[in-house]
Amino acid sequence: MMSLPNLLLVDDDVVFCQVLANAMQKRGFDVTTANSVAQAKILLDEGxxxxxxxxxxxxxxxxxxxxxxELLHGFSAEMRIVVLTGYASVATAIEAIKLGATHYLAKPANADEIMKAFGKASGDADAGVSDQRVSVRRLEWEHIQKVLADCDGNISAAARELGMHRRTLQRKLAKRPVKN
Structure with a gap:
């Protein structure tokens, strides 16, 4: 009997993780879940x-x-990795792709969108280009995300780089990103 492809699903939202795991099992995957980077690392260490x-x-x-x-890509360059986030930004999308992600999706994304992302082997030259300018609030969000990524997620260091108080930065990060 042919074995099912293995899928590692890592999300801190336990309910979302279980719902998505069930949907992916119905699409033919053997799903393993983790709710943190640390839990995922343990699973990888266990083989x-x-x-x-x-x-x-x-x-x-x-x-x-x-x-x-980055760790997953180091284990296998052929692994199909989709980054899923409620806090999408150009900076984190670029970093995810550089580190080995196959695709980057903003939440909410469903199982069908994830399946489609797994199947993407290259970019889409026909992707639509918006003629709408990005708002100042969105540019601020993008800049904050870039600085935070440059500081390896360290909020205190990012706040120093941005010249703002750490609590001010935390409040800005707690808000949902602006669409445009």
Missing amino acids: LLPDYAVVDLSMPGGASGLVLV
Whole structure:
């Protein structure tokens, strides 16, 4: 009997993780879940080598999902890795792809969108280009995300780089990103 492809699903939202795991099992995957980067690392240390991975970007415990993307890509360059986040930014998308992610999706994304992302082997030259300018609030969000990524997720260091109080930066990060 042919074995099912292995999928590692890492998201700190336990309910979302279980719902997505069930949906991916129905699509033919053997799913293993983790709710933090640390839990995922333990699974990898125990010998799990997934064929596919869905990794949330914003994780508890200080380490972002980008750390896990880099680690997973180091285990297998052929692994299909999709980064899923509620805090999408150009800076984190670029870093995720550089570190080995196959695709980057903003939440909410469903199982069908994730399946489609797994199948993407290259970019899409026909992707639509918006003629709408980005707002100042969105540019601020993007800049904050870039500085935070440059500081390896360290909020205190990012706040110093941005010339703002750490609590002010935390308040800005707690807000949902502006769409445009």
